[in-house]
Amino acid sequence: MSIYEELESNVRSYCRSFPVSFTKAKMSKMYTDDGGEYLDFFNGAGALNYGHNNDYIKARIIEYIENDFISHALDLHTAAKEEFLRTYRDKILRPRGYNYKIMFCGPTGTNAVEAALKLSRKVTKRTGIFALTGSFHGMTLGSLSITSGKTPRAGAGQPLYGTTFIPHPHFHPEIDTIAYMEELMTDEYSGVEKPAAVFIETVQAEGGVIILSEKFMRDLRALCDRQGVLLVVDDIQVGCGRTGKFFSFERAGIVPDMVVQSKSISGYGLPMSLLLIKPEHDIWSPAEHNGTFRGNQMAFVAAKAALEYREMYNLDQKTYENEALIRTFVTERLLPMDKNLEYRGIGLIHGVDFGRVKIEDAAGKVGRECFKNGLVIERAGRKDCVLKIMPALTIERGELIRGLEIIESAMKKVLG
Ligand SMILES: Cc1ncc(COP(=O)(O)O)c(C=O)c1O
Structure with a gap:
């Protein structure tokens, strides 16, 4: 019996699909302790867009650690955080003309989703949320409430309230989904309260690579504007360049009220999440969504380097x-x-169904x-x-072809 079977909880998951022991990794390759070599088309579930142990990013982290720069700081001001904020403003927000405040959340994606839920409700003084069928937003209770899968929802062990699931337009081209949502929001006999927000993934990744059309996103933006409902994009898995542009919604030319980022934002697989908030909605009281790990200094350093790297290459x-x-x-x-x-498929997320x-x-x-x-x-x-094809954005052409050929022969x- 392995130490994992002996000690690790049954809840372990990915290791069951890949039952080897990994020791090293470089960019798109992973190595095991018994000499095995693997190409990585999974990419840490989207946390490694810049590859494993990317040298450019790694050098900045090592330099930071070697200099005894501050390692843990709660949400105190630090040089690392300041530099990240400046870089994000100059490389991401300003060139796009976006005006967002940045909230650092607990280190996981789901914590930032929770923050977005709380803030949507606080801003609108409404409680309901609309989400699309097939959506996945994380494993904590609020995130589960807007996640549609039966199995993760059952794990909550309690009723999950407040979400109206709207049939995903991909599976129901015969329904005018926008009109349907508007009717639910406005018909006093619909039985559904006007929601605080509509949460979407522009590409449902866990949902099976289900892509929203640009028209749908634009129409949804217009609907939310008409109805005074917030539009929140969960860009945790398909942001950070996964679909080509830095944000996955840029292709539609829309600007959401809030954007959730995590996974590849730190560039090195380090835990980090953030919530972009239109300034008029940033009505938090100090410490209203608090936490010990909202300032991962190494992640700030890596995230800054990642923004430089994506531009350089x-x-x-x-x-x-x-x-x-x-x-x-x-x-x-x-x-x-x-x-x-x-x-x-779009960008570097593709699904063979x-x-x-x-x-x-x-x-x-x-x-x-x-x-x-x-x-x-x-x-x-x-x-x-x-089958989800999701290699690092840095993958070499030859490696990409070799991986595809392995799929072909399988x-x-x-x-x-
Ligand atoms: C779209 C989306 N939202 C939220 C999450 C949850 O993020 P985390 O696992 O970091 O809590 C994920 C994770 O796969 C995701 O893909």
């Missing part, structure tokens, strides 16, 4: 080139294997076969039927 452009490569590969070499396969394929657990079988052949890749969506084996 023109990661947006590289992402568009790699997006085209994946699209061509999937369309020409994977989809012809079975007419029931479906495919969705086995949901209609006649073989049981086909995506699971392909994922396991990929891992046997040296590729770390996860699944998402209903019944985990979507699919050939499973689909016959």
Whole structure:
């Protein structure tokens, strides 16, 4: 029996899909203690957009630690925090003409989602929330209440109130979702109170790579403006350049009232989350959403370096080139294997959907076969039927092709 089986709680999860012991990692490669080498198409669930142990970012963290610069500081003012804020303002906010206040939350994404929920309610003095079916926002109670999956919701062990789930437009093109939401918000016989906010992921990542159209996002922005409802974008997994531009909603030209960021914001896999808030909504009282770990100094240093790195290496452009490569590969070499396969993708998040394929657990079988052949890749969506291709934005072209070829041979084996 391994030490994990002996001691670690049953709640452990990803290690069950990849049952080896990893020791080292560099950019898109991971290594095990018994000499194994893996390509990483999972990317720490989106926390490693700049690759594992990115040298540029690493050098700044080492320098910081070696100089005994402050390591823990609660939310005191520090040089690291100041430099991060200045860099974020100059490289991200100002060039886009965005006017946001920045709130540092507890280190996990779900903590920033909780903050967004609390603040939406405080600002509007309403309690309800609209979210789309298929959404995932985290595992704490508030975040679970706007998460639609039955299994994570059941884990709450108590009723989860307050959210109206709206059919996702991707699965219901026959419904005018915007009109439906507006009717719920305005019809006094709808049985639904006007919500404080609508929470969206522009691409549902855990939901199976389900992409909102630019038109939908624009129409939703207009609806929220008409109705005085806040629009909150959870950019935790598909922000930080994952879809090409830094924010995933930029492609639609909308500006949300609040934006949640985490995962790759620190650039090095270090825990960090933040909430962008339009200044008129920043009505928190001091310490109203407090916490011990809201000022991860190493993460500030890494996050600043990451913003420099993405610019120096023109990661947006590289992402568009790699997006085209994946699209061509999937369309020409994977989809012809079975007419029931479906495919969705944008930037560097792509999903091959086995949901209609006649073989049981086909995506699971392909994922396991990929891992046997040296590729770390996860699944998402209903019944985990979507193989999620999510490499680091820094991946080399050759590595990307090699990973796709591993998927191709695994699919050939499973689909016959
Ligand atoms: C869109 C989205 N929101 C929220 C979360 C929760 O973040 P964390 O796991 O850091 O709490 C995740 C995590 O996968 C996510 O993908």
